[in-house]
Structures are given as structure tokens and as C-alpha cells.
Amino acid sequence: MAEKEEVKLLGIWASPFNRRIEMALKLKGIPYDYVEEKLLDKSPLLLELNPIHKKVPVLVHNGKTILESLVILEYIDEAWPHNPILSQDPYERSKARFFAKLIDEQIFDAGFVSMARADEKEALVEKTRELIMHLEKELVGKDFFGGKSVGFLDFVAGSMIPFCLERGWEGMGLEVITEEKFPEFKRWVKNMEKIEIVKECIPPREKHIEHMNFMVQRVRSA
Amino acid sequence: MAEKEEVKLLGIWASPFNRRIEMALKLKGIPYDYVEEKLLDKSPLLLELNPIHKKVPVLVHNGKTILESLVILEYIDEAWPHNPILSQDPYERSKARFFAKLIDEQIFDAGFVSMARADEKEALVEKTRELIMHLEKELVGKDFFGGKSVGFLDFVAGSMIPFCLERGWEGMGLEVITEEKFPEFKRWVKNMEKIEIVKECIPPREKHIEHMNFMVQRVRSA
Numbered sequence: 187m188a189e190k191e192e193v194k195l196l197g198i199w200a201s202p203f204n205r206r207i208e209m210a211l212k213l214k215g216i217p218y219d220y221v222e223e224k225l226l227d228k229s230p231l232l233l234e235l236n237p238i239h240k241k242v243p244v245l246v247h248n249g250k251t252i253l254e255s256l257v258i259l260e261y262i263d264e265a266w267p268h269n270p271i272l273s274q275d276p277y278e279r280s281k282a283r284f285f286a287k288l289i290d291e292q293i294f295d296a297g298f299v300s301m302a303r304a305d306e307k308e309a310l311v312e313k314t315r316e317l318i319m320h321l322e323k324e325l326v327g328k329d330f331f332g333g334k335s336v337g338f339l340d341f342v343a344g345s346m347i348p349f350c351l352e353r354g355w356e357g358m359g360l361e362v363i364t365e366e367k368f369p370e371f372k373r374w375v376k377n378m379e380k381i382e383i384v385k386e387c388i389p390p391r392e393k394h395i396e397h398m399n400f401m402v403q404r405v406r407s408a
Numbered sequence: 409m410a411e412k413e414e415v416k417l418l419g420i421w422a423s424p425f426n427r428r429i430e431m432a433l434k435l436k437g438i439p440y441d442y443v444e445e446k447l448l449d450k451s452p453l454l455l456e457l458n459p460i461h462k463k464v465p466v467l468v469h470n471g472k473t474i475l476e477s478l479v480i481l482e483y484i485d486e487a488w489p490h491n492p493i494l495s496q497d498p499y500e501r502s503k504a505r506f507f508a509k510l511i512d513e514q515i516f517d518a519g520f521v522s523m524a525r526a527d528e529k530e531a532l533v534e535k536t537r538e539l540i541m542h543l544e545k546e547l548v549g550k551d552f553f554g555g556k557s558v559g560f561l562d563f564v565a566g567s568m569i570p571f572c573l574e575r576g577w578e579g580m581g582l583e584v585i586t587e588e589k590f591p592e593f594k595r596w597v598k599n600m601e602k603i604e605i606v607k608e609c610i611p612p613r614e615k616h617i618e619h620m621n622f623m624v625q626r627v628r629s630a
Contacts, residue, residue, distance in 0.1 A: 238510065238542060250499045257505045264498035276486035277472045283479045288460065320460060 193218040196232050196244040198225055200397045202294075202345035203255040204243040205387045209341040210259055212383035214266045256286050259338055271337040282331065285321065286342040293317050297351035297360070298405070311359035318347065318363060318371060325370035329377050336381050340374075348375040349388045353395055415440040418454050418466040420447055422619045424516075424567035425477040426465040427609045431563040432484045434605035436491050478508050481560055493559040504553065507543065508564040515539050519573035519582070520627070533581035540569065540585060540593060547592035551599050558603050562596075570597040571610045575617055 195211070195218050197204030211218050223232055223242050235244045235251045245252040245261065252261045263271050272279050296310040296317070321343060324331060331339035352360045365372045378384050389397075417433070417440050419426030433440050445454055445464050457466045457473045467474040467483065474483045485493050494501050518532040518539070543565060546553060553561035574582045587594045600606050611619075 238539070247499075252499070252502045253506050254509055257502050257509070260505065261498050261502040264501065276483050277469075277474070279486065280474045280479050280483040283482065284475050287476055287479070317460075 190248075192246065192248050194221060194246040195219070196221045196223055196229075196235070196246075197242045198223050200389050200394055201242055202350040203241075203290075205349070205389070206255055206341040206345040207243045207245065207258050207262070208387045209345070209383055210262045210271055210338075212386060213271065213336070214262060214269050216262075216266055256283075256290065256342070259341065263338070271332075271341070273332055273337075278332070281324070282337075282339040285324065285331070285339055288317060288320070289342055289346050293351070294346055303406075307359065311362075314351075314360065315362060318368065321347075322368050322371045325374050328374075330374065336378070336384065340378060340384075344375075344378045344384060345387070348378065349384075350394075350398075353391060353398070412470075414468065414470050416443060416468040417441070418443045418445055418451075418457070418468075419464045420445050422611050422616055423464055424572040425463075425512075427571070427611070428477055428563040428567040429465045429467065429480050429484070430609045431567065431605055432481050432493055432560075434608060435493065435558070436484060436488045438484075438488055478505075478512065478564070481563065485560070493554075493563070495554055495559075500554070503546070504559075504561040507546065507553070507561055510539060510542070511565055511568050515573070516568055525628075529581065533584075536573075536582065537584060540590065543569075544590050544593045547596050550596075552596065558600070558606065562600060562606075566597075566600045566606060567609070570600065572616075572620075575613060575620070 193211070193216055195204070195207060197207070197220060199222060208220075221229075221231070223229055228240060232242065232244060233240055235246065236253050239253065243255055243258060245258045247261075247265065252258050259271065272282060293314055296314040321331075328334075330336045331343065352363060363371065379388075415433070415438055417426070417429060419429070419442060421444060430442075443451075443453070445451055450462060454464065454466060455462055457468065458464075458475050461475065465477055465480060467480045469483075469487060474480050481493065494504060515536055518536040543553075550556075552558045553565065574585065585593065601610075
């Protein structure tokens with residue numbers, strides 16, 4: 187079976203939505219072919235596999251296409267149940283899913299828009315901080331969101347906040363997420379940085395910031 | 409165990425996000441207390457249980473709060489595994505989740521905005537039709553999205569499209585979703601209308617249209 191499996195991931199190196207999929211595949215030890223896409227020149231294969239959204243990540247597993255990063259993470263956990271990334275407890279699963287949705291919809295949007303639009307920046311940075319405070323509370327007494335070991339919500343939050351939005355490019359405003367005000371969150375970031383598979387998936391800092399500045403300019407001039 | 413269970417649902421009668429939860433609870437045969445909320449005067453309980461979004465539906469199960477309708481549906485399927493609403497197959501599950509997300513994010517938004525903003529209406533109605541065409545293709549050769557029996561995506565799509573957006577209040581534009589162009593979708597709607605638990609969850613037509621017109625006026629005047 188293992189020899190015949192086709193696992194292909196179409197991604198963009200700087201995308202938090204893509205990096206979380208790589209973390210999960212690495213945690214499960216699943217070999218995969220990685221295909222780097224270009225943000226401004228998407229491949230015919232990407233457009234064919236994801237005609238509705240035309241976005242990465244796209245996972246192809248034995249000819250089947252799975253789309254949307256949170257859906258892909260759940261798929262990975264179900265198709266390869268070893269080293270689970272979601273708890274077996276329905277309530278814990280529901281919390282992980284709730285916060286993952288919050289991060290992707292509200293924290294990502296607020297973080298991104300706050301960079302692009304000066305007039306809305308202050309309110310959005312404040313909103314982002316409030317949202318991250320909910321994560322702070324979730325982390326009390328825990329090494330990772332799921333408890334002792336890294337998993338679903340760690341990958342979602344990690345790829346988006348400390349290893350993307352919070353990397354501190356000019357004017358982002360998240361430098362106020364200090365150790366004093368967010369001790370649990372900061373402790374969690376340090377725990378994440380110790381995990382080998384996470385380290386492998388964090389984009390190089392300078393190159394990443396350069397890429398994000400380019401994205402901001404595109405949004406501003408759109 | 410059954411006697412001790414507390415299952416409470418905070419909802420608003422016209423909300424598609426709420427109606428889908430009721431469909432799932434009824435399919436599973438789970439008794440629940442229903443608490444009707446007011447759109448413009450939310451209860452202290454709702455604000456306490458859902459401080460981030462301040463929205464229905466909210467499910468309370470033995471003191472635990474579960475939020476966000478798609479998350480609640482998954483919780484219901486995991487906490488009460490009988491009469492499953494999601495397939496056991498990871499790929500089928502991923503498709504149901506993908507389309508559910510598409511409906512809630514894009515079809516709902518496009519449908520709602522198209523009513524409220526005349527300048528964007530035509531493009532958004534066209535987009536809605538294109539998105540519903542993807543559902544049309546999914547339904548070929550099937551009675552319901554999951555196959556022979558009603559389930560997760562039927563509840564999500566049903567509560568949102570035929571029994572909400574498509575009910576045909578003035579100017580919505582979805583009257584072009586005809587039997588000629590969308591035969592599978594229309595056949596599916598008829599199948600849905602035959603299901604007793606679905607019928608129980610469809611709001612009364614005239615009252616529903618009146619409510620939606622009120623919502624449109626609120627958005628227009630905001």
C-alpha cells in the first residue's frame with residue numbers, strides 16, 4: 187500500500203494555509219511530493235484541481251483532490267489515523283474547530299487588512315489582540331492547545347500568528363503582544379519553536395517579511 | 409444517562425444556521441430545549457455563552473457550550489454517533505465539509521449582498537448561480553448529497569438555499585434556478601421536502617419572506 191500511495195501537495199512557500207498542511211504530513215510521517223506554485227502565475231494543474239477558489243493548498247491523494255486547509259487537516263487525520271492531531275473527545279474537537287475558524291476568518295483578515303488600510307489599522311490591531319487573548323486563555327496550564335503534544339490547532343494558530351502575522355514587519359502592531367500581557371501565548375510559541383517538524387516549516391524570516399511587504403503593496407495599490 | 413442529559417439550543421426561528429442544527433437533532437432523535445432569541449435584543453445568556461460572535465446557534469450539552477453551526481453539526485455526529493450524518497469515508501467527508509464552507513461563506517454572502525446592494529446585484533446573482541451549479545453536479549445520480557439518506561450537506565445546503573435564499577422574495581434573482589437548467593438540484597429539493605424532519609424545520613413561507621425583507625432593509629439603511 188505504502189509504495190503505491192500518491193500524495194501531492196500544491197503550495198506556496200510563504201502561505202500559512204500551506205505550512206500547516208506540511209506540519210501535519212510531517213507529524214504523520216507521510217512522504218509527499220511538493221509542488222511550488224507561483225502567486226501571480228498559477229499552474230494549469232492548480233486551476234484544474236481548484237476551479238472554484240484557484241488557491242493553494244491542494245492535496246491530491248491517490249487521484250482524489252482535497253481542498254481548503256482546515257478540511258485537508260481533518261482529511262489527513264482521518265485517512266492516516268496514527269499520530270492523531272485532533273483529540274478523540276467531541277468537545278475538545280469542537281473547540282479546536284471553533285478557534286481554527288476564528289483564526290482563519292477573523293485574525294487573518296484583521297491582521298492583513300490592518301496592514302493595508304491605515305484608516306482602519308488601530309481598530310483592527312486592537313481586535314486582533316482581543317482575539318489572541320481568547321487563545322491566551324485556552325493555553326493556561328497546557329504545553330500545546332491539545333495538551334501535551336502538538337496538533338491541529340497548534341498548526342493552524344502557529345502557521346498564522348507567530349510564524350506569519352506576528353513576524354513583525356513594519357506597522358503590523360502586534361509587537362504589543364508582549365510576554366507580560368500574553369505569557370501563556372508566548373510560552374506556547376517557545377514550545378512550538380522547539381518542535382522539529384514545526385521548525386522545518388517556518389519560512390526564512392527576512393525572505394518572508396519581504397514577501398509580505400510585497401503582498402501589502404499589492405493590496406494597497408489594488 | 410438519557411434522563412440526565414441536558415441539551416439546549418439557542419436559536420432564531422428564521423436562521424438557516426439554526427434550522428440545520430434542529431434537523432440534525434431531530435434526525436438523531438435527541439430531545440432538546442429550544443430557546444428562541446431575539447435578533448435585536450439578545451439575551452444575557454447568549455452573550456455570556458458566545459461572547460466573541462454574539463450569534464445563534466448555541467448548543468449547550470451537559471454544561472458544555474458548542475458554537476458555530478458547522479462545528480455544532482460535527483459535534484452532534486460525534487457525541488451521538490447513531491444515524492450518522494457524515495459518511496465514514498474521509499474523501500466523502502472532505503467533500504461535504506468543502507461544500508458546506510462554500511455555501512456558508514460564498515453562497516450566503518452573495519445571496520444576501522445581492523439583495524442589499526443594487527449596484528452589485530447582477531454579478532452576485534450570477535456568481536450564486538455558478539456556485540449552485542457545482543452543487544448540481546454533485547447531485548447527479550444521488551437522492552441526497554450523501555447518497556440514499558439525508559445528512560450533513562443536505563441540512564447545510566437545504567437550510568440555506570431552497571428554504572432560505574431561494575424562497576423568492578422580491579429581487580433576489582434566484583428564480584433563474586429553473587428545473588430546465590438545474591434538474592438535479594430541483595429533484596433534490598423535492599426529495600428534501602418529503603422528509604418529515606426537514607418539513608418540521610422549514611419556516612412558514614410568508615412570515616419568513618417578511619422577516620427577510622426586514623433584514624434587507626436593515627442592511628440597506630446601515
